Amino acid sequence: MQVLNSPTQATSGYATQEPFLVIDNLSKVYPTATGDFVVLDGISLAVNEGEFVCVIGHSGCGKSTLLDMVAGFRQPTEGEVRLQTQTISEPGPDRMVVFQNYSLLPWLTAYENIYLGVNSVFPNKPEAAKKHIVMEHLEMVGLADVANKKPSALSGGMKQRVCIARALALRPKVLILDEPFGALDPITREELQEELLKIWQDHQITVLMITHDIDEALFLSDRVVMMTNGPAAKIGEVMQVPFARPRDRARMMEDPKFYELRNEALDFLYHRYAHDDT
Amino acid sequence: MTAPLDIRPARSRVNLQHLGSQAVNWLKGLIAPAVAILIFLAIWQLLTMGPDANLPTPIRTVSDTWELIINPFFNYGGTDKGLFWQVFTSLQRVALGFTLAAIVGIALGILVGTSSLMYSALDPLFQILRTVPPLAWLPISLAAFQQANPSAIFVIFITAIWPIIINTTEGVRQIPQDYNNVARVLRLSKPEYFFKILFPATVPYIFTGLRIGIGLSWLAIVAAEMLIGGVGIGFFIWDAWNSSRISDIIIAIIYVGIVGLLLDRLIVFVGGLVLPEEQKQ
Numbered sequence: 237m238q239v240l241n242s243p244t245q246a247t248s249g250y251a252t253q254e255p256f257l258v259i260d261n262l263s264k265v266y267p268t269a270t271g272d273f274v275v276l277d278g279i280s281l282a283v284n285e286g287e288f289v290c291v292i293g294h295s296g297c298g299k300s301t302l303l304d305m306v307a308g309f310r311q312p313t314e315g316e317v318r319l320q321t322q323t324i325s326e327p328g329p330d331r332m333v334v335f336q337n338y339s340l341l342p343w344l345t346a347y348e349n350i351y352l353g354v355n356s357v358f359p360n361k362p363e364a365a366k367k368h369i370v371m372e373h374l375e376m377v378g379l380a381d382v383a384n385k386k387p388s389a390l391s392g393g394m395k396q397r398v399c400i401a402r403a404l405a406l407r408p409k410v411l412i413l414d415e416p417f418g419a420l421d422p423i424t425r426e427e428l429q430e431e432l433l434k435i436w437q438d439h440q441i442t443v444l445m446i447t448h449d450i451d452e453a454l455f456l457s458d459r460v461v462m463m464t465n466g467p468a469a470k471i472g473e474v475m476q477v478p479f480a481r482p483r484d485r486a487r488m489m490e491d492p493k494f495y496e497l498r499n500e501a502l503d504f505l506y507h508r509y510a511h512d513d514t
Numbered sequence: 515m516t517a518p519l520d521i522r523p524a525r526s527r528v529n530l531q532h533l534g535s536q537a538v539n540w541l542k543g544l545i546a547p548a549v550a551i552l553i554f555l556a557i558w559q560l561l562t563m564g565p566d567a568n569l570p571t572p573i574r575t576v577s578d579t580w581e582l583i584i585n586p587f588f589n590y591g592g593t594d595k596g597l598f599w600q601v602f603t604s605l606q607r608v609a610l611g612f613t614l615a616a617i618v619g620i621a622l623g624i625l626v627g628t629s630s631l632m633y634s635a636l637d638p639l640f641q642i643l644r645t646v647p648p649l650a651w652l653p654i655s656l657a658a659f660q661q662a663n664p665s666a667i668f669v670i671f672i673t674a675i676w677p678i679i680i681n682t683t684e685g686v687r688q689i690p691q692d693y694n695n696v697a698r699v700l701r702l703s704k705p706e707y708f709f710k711i712l713f714p715a716t717v718p719y720i721f722t723g724l725r726i727g728i729g730l731s732w733l734a735i736v737a738a739e740m741l742i743g744g745v746g747i748g749f750f751i752w753d754a755w756n757s758s759r760i761s762d763i764i765i766a767i768i769y770v771g772i773v774g775l776l777l778d779r780l781i782v783f784v785g786g787l788v789l790p791e792e793q794k795q
Contacts, residue, residue, distance in 0.1 A: 343714040357701070
């Protein structure tokens with residue numbers, strides 16, 4: 237009885253009714269000269285706080301459109317996205333995005349790129365605290381020693397690390413990643429996947445990530461959302477990934493369950509929803 | 515840009531060798547243009563050697579204008595000044611008109627580039643006005659200012675401003691969507707967006723506009739000065755024509771060409787100082 241009166245309990249009580257991030261019957265339609273072009277048709281997904289969800293599907297299936305609407309860059313035609321029951325209407329630092337092509341400003345150093353965001357989101361913090369946040373996050377991704385280098389002097393993996401550091405420095409509620417490791421070589425990609433997992437575990441942050449790499453999705457996520465082909469893409473299947481955390485890549489690869497899930501995903505993508513390139 | 519690898523071994527020895535080979539390369543580079551100039555001079559000499567030629571030979575040109583060549587700094591008052599002063603006066607007009615054009619052009623370009631309403635309203639107008647030949651503006655500006663000097667400066671301004679506006683606008687419109695998305699997600703303030711994203715991203719385009727603008731200014735000043743009179747390299751040429759000093763015209767043209775080239779190089783040089791290494795085109 238006591239707990240019901242406390243305000244914190246009241247909010248978390250509400251949260252049990254509504255999950256952390258709710259994608260509610262989301263549709264995106266672009267009107268064209270030849271009629272409406274439906275990109276996404278009735279996407280519904282609930283993501284719990286601290287969950288790691290991967291969205292997987294063929295290119296052109298509207299995954300990026302979905303992420304853009306969660307990030308707030310685009311508005312849905314129908315339905316809505318709610319974060320902690322608040323309807324998302326514009327981009328904001330509570331949903332930081334790590335873009336596919338790094339999107340670091342080339343004329344600023346790694347430090348300045350992160351500082352720009354920190355300064356904009358926490359304008360009232362003292363200067364020393366802002367500096368501390370920037371350096372702390374550069375250290376988190378192991379790049380403190382290249383703080384004063386410009387992006388052009390960094391490798392692709394380093395650039396993406398800076399992007400992740402920039403995103404997390406702003407203490408987002410949701411981290412949105414749009415095929416973040418797609419442009420990296422396989423070794424760097426695996427390194428970054430492991431780093432991302434560690435960061436996710438340390439920060440207890442909710443992650444929504446787009447990928448087209450099944451192994452990556454299985455290694456990282458709690459659930460894999462598989463989308464059907466566009467136009468009018470839907471969620472085809474949601475796969476639970478049962479592997480224990482913290483995950484070890486080698487051990488996971490030895491698990492017969494891994495191949496079962498992998499085959500299921502492959503079957504979904506390459507047989508039931510094979511991409512028709514012609 | 516990657517950090518240049520310092521693979522030079524022992525410094526002193528290599529430096530000398532390096533300097534030597536650089537000088538040799540530089541001289542080698544001069545051979546072709548020197549030969550071209552010699553051939554040009556020879557053809558000129560051949561064409562103007564006849565007794566009834568209208569233009570002086572190169573040798574005649576130099577001997578006629580020796581006074582002008584060796585003493586560019588004389589000043590006998592009025593318009594009777596050395597070529598340095600003539601060029602200097604023209605450059606002052608260009609500097610004033612071009613600076614105004616740069617300030618107004620960059621500001622307008624950013625305004626038009628950031629607002630699609632302004633863009634659709636003003637871009638067609640700019641596209642029409644930019645094709646107007648510089649001298650067509652002179653009567654209008656004489657009517658407006660009633661004085662020669664402001665009119666000439668206005669002609670420079672109105673000639674140089676269009677490429678500056680159009681290139682700046684284009685630069686703003688070409689800002690990669692990723693950078694704008696970053697600004698939106700970080701909720702950057704307007705000034706922060708301007709100084710940290712819009713302006714740095716637009717600078718290479720601005721310099722392209724400035725470079726075209728300075729070239730057009732220098733084209734326009736010579737023509738405008740021919741009409742307005744007074745001191746200036748343009749009127750010097752016109753005056754020489756009226757007094758049949760053809761050799762003076764030729765020397766003045768060489769001056770005009772060299773100064774035009776130097777102006778162009780100056781903008782490229784300043785651009786090189788301002789532009790971040792990553793953005794050089």
